[in-house]
Amino acid sequence: MAKALIQMALDSLDFDQTIALAEQVAPYVDILEIGTPCIKYNGLELVTALKSKFPNNLILVDLKTMDAGEYEATPFYEAGADICTVLGVSDKATMGGVIKAANANNAEAQIDLISVKDKKAVATEAARNGAQIIGVHTGLDAQAAGQTPFADLKDIASLNLGVRISVAGGLNKNTIQDTVRAGATIVVVGAAIYGADSPAEAAKELRALVDAA
């Protein structure tokens, strides 16, 4: 079985801090994610910068698109995004638009199940419609209310949809191996890396844990 990928969520608003953090963690992670607040603040220029500075990492742009899927996602794919996210609560046509834009740019679309009520149904339909990645995601606000992504991961993994499953929501060194063993093929880490005394050391430790899982 292929090893799980690690995705680092870059959630700062500051352009230079984002690049500096990416420089520290890039050797240890597979995917550099431009988080939603960060992409709204910095825009396409940051996609272009990360793509040129980090040719060995995939770039995920966490657009969390809600409408006008193809129109919104296309310039981000054209700027170098390997993956863009679209909300699972959006219209089927919106998700289809992002999938279409991804395919037109030899890239991938991720359906984010954040705040979706019937996650199994949305994930099943999205996989059938060509989404390459399903994102099981407990957002920062839900985390603050005590929620975790683990029960949702169990539900989605049990469907055996044949697509990759990304998991985000407060993952850290104590939970990352069980998350991989439960079926995550992409594990997303934000605060546990950028909040560490040494983000590089934290990323290195997570890399070892994921590779050993």
Ligand SMILES: O=C([C@H](O)CO)[C@H](O)[C@H](O)COP(=O)(O)O
């Ligand atoms: O996607 C995220 C959040 O919704 C803000 O956009 C986070 O980047 C994601 O949850 C990963 O961060 P941590 O939960 O801090 O690991």
